[in-house]
Amino acid sequence: MKNFNGKILFLDRSDINTDEIIPAKYLTELTKAALKPYCLEDLSLPGFDPKKDIAGKSVIVTRANFGCGSSREHAPWVLECNDINIVIAENFARIFRQNMFNCGLMAVQLDRAVIDELFATFAGTDAELTTDLNRMTFTVTNGSETRIYPFTVGDFDLELVKAGGWVNYADQKY
């Protein structure tokens, strides 16, 4: 199972699409690892610098409809290549969310009020998130403030995470 803990990258925008996460011109790469330098290269977000802001981050917290657009699994892959194994958002586009769990990664939906609180409390600070899959809680801390948030993911999604993805799961079962 992957690691779902680490420093948070806050992306304060809705409708971040897969072209922004990994532009189509890089879809000619034949290995996942080759995608690494291009993560969020075309993200349209004032002040965001993909060359500086991604390094050292392992969790994305963002707004609504993250991952909309293309079906490209290159989007989860480029996050994974950059050690980002979990995205937390108000909601996700279907294919992106499924691709995350299919890769054994997590796309977790939290209520808008909770997302608002995360941004208000922790954005702009050196915040770190720890995932507890037994208690199904996130602990977020920045040294001065620590808060605990319960979350849910579907039973089947959790099985995919534990199995390391859909290929392993399906191969054993079907």
Next chain:
Amino acid sequence: MGKTTAQKIFDAHVVDKPADGVWVLSLDRVFCHEITTPIAINDLVAIGKDRVFDPDKIKAVIDHVTPAKDSKTAEQGKTMREWAKRHGIKDFFDIGRNGVCHAIFPEKGFVRPGFTVIMGDSHTCTHGAFGAFAAGVGTTDLEVGILKGVCTMREPETIKVELTGALRPGVFAKDVILAVIRMLTVNGATDKVIEFAGPAVDAMHMDARMTLCNMAIEAGATCGICYPDRETVDYLWPFIQNDYADKEAALADYSKWRPDADAVYAKVVSLDVSTLEPMVTFNYKPDQVKTVREMEGTPVNQVYIGSCTNGRLEDLRIAAGILKGKTISPDVRAIVSPATPKIYREALAEGLIQIFMDAGFCVTNPTCGACLGMSNGVLASGESCASTTNRNFNGRMGKGGMVHLMSPATAAATALAGKITNSPLFVG
């Protein structure tokens, strides 16, 4: 309790329900193209499972970058070609016989009412025009589809979009779907299927229905569905005539996929299409839609007619009808890409290609390239394109470029004027 079309298809294909609300479905079709499939193939090879569940149910094409533009895209093509050969996938469409996936696969009769279809391409929802359940998936779903012939899907909830009234002249399926996306918003149908129903859909040819379903994903939908009817049977007849005594028998059989009268919907919305004008997107989201009238006079640098949304014969006929005997503005460059070799040949035979060339259009081979900024019509920074494609994301057709989505009629009129304008077919 009655069932929707998607629920009926799920019931007929269920293999497993591994958790509450999660279905594993058997697949009738796994479609493949060279952008999302090679990594699945390479992974299957790497894990020692280089097999396919059924070579006759897998259909493959090279369409996104074709002919190859560089060594990497050549490598993607090679991976597909060798894989298709070693597994006996006979419906593999290589250079010279290849077309845009969501145009060539329906044209070959590969999709039937009641089918389950996946492809590593978000616009797979197009095939729902035949009364099928067709969903775009990622490479891992595709990989499992290739290996096992199954896919997981969440329990389908359906939004019914009732399209009443008749379209005014100069208003087309593209205008309707842009209006519907504006109404639903870009994630208004996420995790849901959209059934397109009503007299306006009944009146549409399959080409127009495919345009409608093609952009269901732009409202977040898993699939767009039109009900199978006489039009569907007529389109498919060359492929199914040995399966049925006559068209009536086919129609009777396919009608079982229509929803029950008491089917339960997440939401029902209605739109009187007779109120619609030609539509166009502004800005970078497909639900940012205005009337062409509101955007009148906006200059563009490039006009593009093609893609899985609007590169079919009916689209080329409409555009050529407007361009005939005229030349495009010196301020624009224009590109037309017939979506398949068959469409290209028919357009040639009907004299449409001549009209496009006389007007000053560049005619390219069938490919998806320009739509996603990979090849054959990429924009420079600060440029804009009047385009019959499906996605206007920031940088979609080239970094720093703006895309205005519109119908082929509006695109043709815009090419002549050099700025966004209504076609002469539309008389306000």
